[in-house]
Amino acid sequence: SNNTQALKAKIREICQEKQAVILAHYYTDGDIQDVADFIGDSLALARKAADTDARVIVMCGVHFMAETCKLLCPDKLVLCPDPEAGCSLADSCRAEDLRKFKEEHPGYTIVSYVNTTAAVKALTDVVVTSGNAERIVSKLPQDAKILFGPDHNLGSYVNAVTGRQMALWNGGCHVHARFSVDAIAALKDKHPGAIVLAHPECKGPVLAAADVIGSTAVLLKYATEHPDATYIVATEAGILYEMKKKCPTTEFIPVPPEITEGAPGCSCNQCEYMKMNTLDKLYACLKNESPAIEIPQDIARDAVKPIIRMLEMS
Numbered sequence: 429s430n431n432t433q434a435l436k437a438k439i440r441e442i443c444q445e446k447q448a449v450i451l452a453h454y455y456t457d458g459d460i461q462d463v464a465d466f467i468g469d470s471l472a473l474a475r476k477a478a479d480t481d482a483r484v485i486v487m488c489g490v491h492f493m494a495e496t497c498k499l500l501c502p503d504k505l506v507l508c509p510d511p512e513a514g515c516s517l518a519d520s521c522r523a524e525d526l527r528k529f530k531e532e533h534p535g536y537t538i539v540s541y542v543n544t545t546a547a548v549k550a551l552t553d554v555v556v557t558s559g560n561a562e563r564i565v566s567k568l569p570q571d572a573k574i575l576f577g578p579d580h581n582l583g584s585y586v587n588a589v590t591g592r593q594m595a596l597w598n599g600g601c602h603v604h605a606r607f608s609v610d611a612i613a614a615l616k617d618k619h620p621g622a623i624v625l626a627h628p629e630c631k632g633p634v635l636a637a638a639d640v641i642g643s644t645a646v647l648l649k650y651a652t653e654h655p656d657a658t659y660i661v662a663t664e665a666g667i668l669y670e671m672k673k674k675c676p677t678t679e680f681i682p683v684p685p686e687i688t689e690g691a692p693g694c695s696c697n698q699c700e701y702m703k704m705n706t707l708d709k710l711y712a713c714l715k716n717e718s719p720a721i722e723i724p725q726d727i728a729r730d731a732v733k734p735i736i737r738m739l740e741m742s
C-alpha cells in the first residue's frame with residue numbers, strides 16, 4: 429500500500445541520517461527484507477556485522493542474532509526492533525545446564541550452534557552455523573571429545589557427514605520439528621521430479637528424503653544456480669521471498685502448504701519470532717535508538733572468543 433511505501437521511504441531516510449545499516453535474516457517478512465541493506469543467513473549476517481563501518485546496526489532477526497552483532501561490534505549501537513523475538517532452539521540450552529554438563533564431564537570441546545544466548549557462547553569453545561558446522565567440526569582434532577549443541581538434528585547430521593561421534597544436546601527448533609516425511613512424500617507425488625531442499629534443523633527422516641541439505645544461504649544458492657526445476661522447500665517459509673525474487677519463473681512449494689484448510693492465512697511453517705520484526709517497530713527503534721542490546725562485560729569477553737574462532741575457521 430501507499431502507507432507501507434511511505435514508511436519504507438522514511439526508514440531509508442532515517443538510516444541515512446543516523447548512519448545505520450539494517451541487517452535482516454531471510455526468515456523475516458518481505459517488507460523487512462525490502463528495506464534492509466543486507467539480507468543473509470546467520471553466517472553472512474555475523475560476517476557483515478563484523479565488517480560494517482556504520483555507527484548503528486539494526487538486526488532484524490531474533491535476539492541471539494542481535495547479541496552476536498553486539499559481541500562483534502561492542503562499540504556500536506546495536507538495535508533490535510523487538511527484543512522479545514526469541515528462539516525456541518536458543519531456549520533449549522540454558523547456560524546453567526551447560527555449565528553443569530562441563531563440570532560433570534570435564535575434557536569436552538564445546539561446539540555450539542550460533543542459535544544460543546551470549547551466556548551459552550561464553551561457555552563454548554567454538555561456535556558454528558549450519559553453513560560451516562561440517563567444515564569446522566572436521567577441523568577439530570580426531571581424538572577430541574566433543575559436545576555439540578543445542579540442535580540435535582543438526583548435530584546428528586554433522587556426525588553422519590563427518591563420521592564423528594559427538595555427544596549431542598537434546599534441543600531443537602519448533603518450526604523445523606513440524607516438517608514431516610509424509611507431507612514431503614505427498615508433495616513429491618504431486619510434483620514428480622521436484623527437488624527437495626531442507627534445512628539441517630529438520631528431523632533425520634526429513635533430511636533422508638532431501639536432495640539438498642544446507643543453511644538458508646546454501647539452499648538459496650542451489651536454487652539460483654539451477655532455476656529450471658521445481659523445489660519443495662523444507663524450512664521456514666520466509667526464505668521463499670528471496671528465492672522467488674532471484675528465480676521469478678521457478679516454482680517453489682513450501683512444506684507444508686502455507687494455507688492449511690480451516691485455518692486461512694495460518695501456516696505452521698513460519699517462525700513467529702522472526703515475524704515480530706515489523707516496519708513500525710523497525711522505524712521506532714531507529715527513531716528512539718532503542719531497544720539497544722547490552723551484554724554484561726564478563727559474559728561478552730568470553731562469548732566473543734568462540735565467534736571469532738568460527739570466523740577464522742570457516
Ligand code: 13P
Pocket residue numbers: 468469470471543557558559601627629642643644645664
Ligand atoms: P541459517 O543459519 O540457515 O540462517 O539458519 C538460522 C535459523 O534460525 C534456522 O532456523
Ligand code: SF4
Pocket residue numbers: 490514515516517518543601602603604664699700701702
Ligand atoms: Fe529459532 Fe527456529 Fe525461529 Fe530459527 S526458525 S529463529 S531456530 S525458532
